[in-house]
Amino acid sequence: MTSRSLASLLAVVFIYGLFSTTDARDLVFVQALWRHGDRAPLSMPYPNDPYNETAWIRGWKQLTNIGMQQLSELGTYFRKKYGFFISSQYIPSEVYIRASDSDRSLTSAQSFLFGFYPAAGAYQWQTNNPWQPIPIHATSPDEPDLVMKDYFPERSLVFSGKKSGRFSGKKSA
Template structure:
């Protein structure tokens, strides 16, 4: 009985969010879909030959068929929730899309965009049932979001413990300044483009970043999302929604989390500010972790010859 009451209460809260506020912008960071093992991880398997054979149809660290299907479902979620901002057809004035320079993140966003802008909405061809939508990417050494199959039964049984351990590892890894170095530039971009919208300056209303688990997790940390959602699963997404209260004009920040496309959306809170956080309060709480791109580049000590192996 208590569960039913709580569920009904949450439905009321969520309906109030949609009914009493207008969505002005969404800033979404998602993880890529299910992939094959990377070459460097094969050596840790008790059966590397099997993993190598399973990887052959795709290559190392590439999306599997399941990963493509899950990526498409992610696109369906984005279309359903942000339909009013996306428009019937792609328009670069409305939507900004960026991917890290990894084939699995590029393929993920391309697959998701096939669902975001299906050909049935606006056709450019009677015979080609696909809508081309571009994304932006930069070389890894300049990119602030690029740094750093079925399981055997005995491993599957250990997954809950492994998930908890991995979450603790991420907490340790991104404690303090490290979270800012990992996601501070993302936060700076959210604050910049939010301020443009609040000032009435025309800019993209949807910003999507196709990235990795550590990007999704670190962005939660620097934006003070609570409770944290653990190690991001394949095709999970974390978004900040900039909203404006219809009756007062007040701007609010709402953090939302999609554990996976086939799971329910989770409404999070901003620590010390609540579920619907006043924008000015949000800025005050988080600006210490925001990082200008040039400062980030200098702090990380990246130089012209810096190189990251994108096969990993």
């Protein structure tokens, strides 16, 4: 058997194996990562901006009502997409929520959970309030960033504005 024939046979076996097992696959794990929702600016965008910190009801850097709504809707979307995979009510052994230790990240996680696990039945502890408290595990300030943004070796060059070789802004031929 020539190497070309062997390669063709292996390709056919691989493709057959790929498609023949597709129906037998089960979802066993879901991991999702996202940033916070819409937030107020980090600081005054420019001098004499009429929208100073008092214009933002929670202050600089904080999640806005729009941001909370975005994450609540994301939670509802995830519930519809993965509802078959997970219990309809919160069970600690099924879910682990982790967020960086910033107000906007923790508020985003709470808002997501409001959409993902609306309280109902025995889980509804207040009349006319579908919110239920669910633990959110915050990172400590000593832990590295969840997305390891500081690992990017040339990050300081990018954000310092220095132009060197790779980040000179010139298109290479």
